[in-house]
Amino acid sequence: MNILILGTSNSLIKQGWVAGLRVSLPSAQIKNLSIGASPGIQFGAHMNMNFRAYDIVFFDSTPNDEQYDWRIPGYSTLGYISEIIDRIFGLIASQTRLIVLGFCLKRYLTKESNVFLMHRDLCLKNGGEFVNVRHIINHLGPAIMGKDGDLYEEHPAHPSNRISFEIGRALGLFIAGAKPSKTRNTHAPPKSSTEFPKDQFETGFFSTNLANFSNVTDSRTFTNSLLSETFAILRQHESIEIPNFGLCIGFYINTASTSCDVILLTKDMGREILLKLYHNLWEGGLQKIFVPIPNGIELGRISIDFQASRAGFCPLIAQSTHRKDDEVKAAISYLVFYNPSHLSISEVSQGCDISDAIMELLRNLAPILPPQEAKCPR
Numbered sequence: 001m002n003i004l005i006l007g008t009s010n011s012l013i014k015q016g017w018v019a020g021l022r023v024s025l026p027s028a029q030i031k032n033l034s035i036g037a038s039p040g041i042q043f044g045a046h047m048n049m050n051f052r053a054y055d056i057v058f059f060d061s062t063p064n065d066e067q068y069d070w071r072i073p074g075y076s077t078l079g080y081i082s083e084i085i086d087r088i089f090g091l092i093a094s095q096t097r098l099i100v101l102g103f104c105l106k107r108y109l110t111k112e113s114n115v116f117l118m119h120r121d122l123c124l125k126n127g128g129e130f131v132n133v134r135h136i137i138n139h140l141g142p143a144i145m146g147k148d149g150d151l152y153e154e155h156p157a158h159p160s161n162r163i164s165f166e167i168g169r170a171l172g173l174f175i176a177g178a179k180p181s182k183t184r185n186t187h188a189p190p191k192s193s194t195e196f197p198k199d200q201f202e203t204g205f206f207s208t209n210l211a212n213f214s215n216v217t218d219s220r221t222f223t224n225s226l227l228s229e230t231f232a233i234l235r236q237h238e239s240i241e242i243p244n245f246g247l248c249i250g251f252y253i254n255t256a257s258t259s260c261d262v263i264l265l266t267k268d269m270g271r272e273i274l275l276k277l278y279h280n281l282w283e284g285g286l287q288k289i290f291v292p293i294p295n296g297i298e299l300g301r302i303s304i305d306f307q308a309s310r311a312g313f314c315p316l317i318a319q320s321t322h323r324k325d326d327e328v329k330a331a332i333s334y335l336v337f338y339n340p341s342h343l344s345i346s347e348v349s350q351g352c353d354i355s356d357a358i359m360e361l362l363r364n365l366a367p368i369l370p371p372q373e374a375k376c377p378r
Helices: 017-024 040-046 062-071 078-093 114-125 133-145 161-177 355-364
Strands: 002-006 029-032 056-059 097-101 129-131 205-209 219-223 228-235 239-241 247-254 259-266 272-278 288-305 329-338
Touching (some): 017 029, 040 329, 062 114, 078 114, 114 129, 129 355, 133 355, 161 355, 228 247, 228 288, 288 329
Parallel strands (some): 002 029, 097 129
Antiparallel strands (some): 205 329, 219 228, 228 329, 259 272
16 A cells, blocks of 8 residues: 655654554555645645555645644635645545545644634545544543643644554554545646646646756755755845746745745736745754745745845744844745646545544554654654
8 A cells, every 4th residue: 555645743753643554554655745834735846746656645734724824814815725725635636545634733622723624624525534633632632641641742733642643543444444445536637728837747736946947056955864855055135037937835945054034026026025034054954844925926036135124924933033143045945836727626526524433443442652752853
């Protein structure tokens, strides 16, 4: 069985749900493309994959999308995010089995957020299977943790490792005993021509690494235990012209080598977005995250500045001010573009909520301890 995971830090924690899944599906081949501290629209970068190569694709981004909606109100509209997530779910579910994990921030345990409901509804609309992790934590978390056990780790987006591990174990047993997934429809061909590059898979999404642009003069490859990637290195007052690829929804950076203002401009310079991306630099390190662009921009130029006087947006984990001795620079890899008029997905049958089945398995499982390994850094 081949499994693909598109998730955030909950899908990277060593003792979390993926570890439990491996216990129940020991022979499964699991490819994990999760990136922490990033919203779900980041996975537009992978929409040109052949998802038919995987038996199951797991999707997990609700807590990070909740954080953007709650902590940075007005960063992007829910309608804009919903449209992109809808396309992502549709593309995956039209090719293979999609399972969406409904984790949530601790603050939303008592009442679902609008973001949580959006993820659930779009999953079911596109023929996916939804796991209401929030519901499972509320009903079975205390029994798993004991009377005095905490339902969440210190981070408010991370349920207790033990709870997540057991959910993953039950999910693996559910998959192992499930009937084969129904045949998926393929997505329809595009209805009109586009300026998108010819090598993209006609999905409406396109990504390209800025480091490969001919007008980029410096780049560097960074490596950690999870990945290796080449980033363009841009310094103060440097600008890069971007070809007409359409609406840019965001880009990946290495926070360990990014501390600056990033100014995004349209081709005609008629619109500007200022992003404050100040981080504590650490030479040679790699922490890859996705920076969403508020409601997207028809990108024509990227410029690097320092402490611009005008107001700007400050994404998750970024700071609004520069540390005194740090160099002003940005390390940027993939830019992600979306063309909303180009995509047509054929209809699929309604999805289903499989939470009750997972809960029934959990009630009958003899608990085991998750592997004792270091936590994955956020």
